[in-house]
C-alpha cells in the first residue's frame with residue numbers, strides 16, 4: 001500500500017507559540033478547531049492560536065462514536081443541532097477533506113407504549129421545527145434493519161422507532177484534521193503539547209494565558225475543553241454546574257457488512273453502527289462516578305454487551321477487539337454552554353456531555369460569532385450560563401439517547 005510514499009506534506013503548520021494573539025482558543029478538539037476555522041474564515045480573525053495540551057483530536061473528538069442527528073425535543077436544540085447537520089452535508093467539500101460523511105439513517109427504538117409515546121411526541125416536535133424525522137411501526141423497523149430481534153417474546157420487545165434518514169456517522173480524525181488544515185491555511189497557529197495552566201485577569205478583563213511554554217498575552221480566551229471546562233472556568237473564578245463522567249465505547253472484530261444504519265436503544269441501553277473497516281462500533285451510557293481518567297469500569301462494558309445481544313442476538317459470538325473511554329462534561333439539563341461570562345473576554349463552549357460530536361460545525365460556527373462580536377447570536381443565546389440562575393433550562397435528557 002503506502003510503501004515508497006515519501007515527501008508527504010504536513011497537513012497543518014507546526015507553528016511556534018507567539019507572545020500575543022487577538023484570541024486564544026484552549027482545546028484542540030473538534031469544537032475548538034471548528035471555532036478557529038470559522039473565526040478565521042467568516043470573521044477574518046486570523047491572529048489566533050489553538051492551544052492543545054496533548055495532540056489535536058486526542059480527547060473526545062478521537063474517542064467518540066460519531067453519531068450525527070438533530071432530533072432533539074426543544075426549539076433551541078433543533079436550531080443548533082439542525083444548523084450543524086446542514087453544515088455536515090457540505091463540510092467535506094468546504095474543507096476539501098474526505099470526512100467520510102455517511103447519511104445512513106439513525107433509528108431510535110421504542111420498547112414499550114410509554115417510550116413510543118415520548119418518541120412520537122419528539123418526532124412531531126421535530127417536524128414542527130423543520131427537522132427531518134419519521135415514526136416507524138414495528139414492521140417498518142424490521143424492514144429498515146432486518147437483523148434486529150423483533151420477537152414479541154423478547155425481554156424488551158421492539159414496538160417501533162423514530163428514524164432520521166439524514167442522520168449518520170462520519171470519520172472523527174478526518175474532521176479534526178480537515179478543520180486543522182483549513183484553519184492553519186488561513187493563518188491560525190495550532191500549538192500542540194502545550195497546556196494552559198492559568199488565565200490572567202486584570203480589572204475584570206482577560207489579559208493573558210499562562211502555558212507550559214510561557215505567557216501569552218491576549219484579550220480573548222475561548223475555553224473549548226469539554227471534560228475540563230470546570231477546571232478552566234475555575235481559573236477565572238467562574239463556577240459551573242458541570243459533572244465530568246467517563247463514557248465508554250468498544251469495537252468488535254471486523255466482519256462483512258451486516259448493518260447499514262445506526263441503531264440506538266434507550267431501554268436496554270446500547271447503540272451500534274458498523275465502521276467502513278467492518279468493526280461494530282458499540283456504546284453505552286455513562287459510568288456513574290466522576291472522573292478525569294479517560295477510563296471506565298468493566299461492569300458498564302458487561303451491561304453494554306448484554307444489551308447489544310438483547311437487540312442483536314446475531315452478534316452473540318463476536319469477539320471484541322478494543323475498548324476505550326472518554327470524559328464527558330454533563331450539564332444538569334443535558335444541553336451545552338455557549339456563553340460569555342462575567343469576566344470580560346472569557347468565553348465558554350462546553351457541557352456537550354455525551355452528544356457534542358454531532359454539533360461540531362454548528363457549535364464552532366455559532367461560538368466563533370459570539371467570540372468575534374462579543375454577543376451571542378440567536379442560535380447561541382439560549383445556551384448562556386445565565387439559564388442556571390433563571391431556570392430557563394433546555395431539558396434534553398430524553399433526546400440525548402445516551403443514559404445519564
Ligand code: FAD
Pocket residue numbers: 026027028029030031032051052053054055056057058059060061062063064065066067068194195196197224225226227228232247248249283324325326327328352353354355356357358359
Ligand atoms: P475534546 O476532543 O475532548 O477536546 C477538548 C480538548 O481540550 C482536548 O483535546 C483536551 O486535551 C484539551 N484540553 C483540556 N484542558 C486543556 C488545557 N488546560 N490546556 C490545553 N488543552 C486542554 N457525541 C455525539 O454527538 N455522537 C456520538 O456518537 C458520541 N459518542 C461518544 C462516545 C464516547 C465514548 C465519548 C467519550 C463521547 C461521545 N460523544 C458523542 C460526545 C462528543 O465526543 C463530545 O461531546 C465532543 O467531542 C466534545 O467536543 P470536543 O471534540 O471539542 O472535545
Ligand code: PYC
Pocket residue numbers: 065067068069271283354355356358400401402
Ligand atoms: O448523542 O447521539 C448521540 C450519541 C450517540 C452515542 C453517544 N452519543
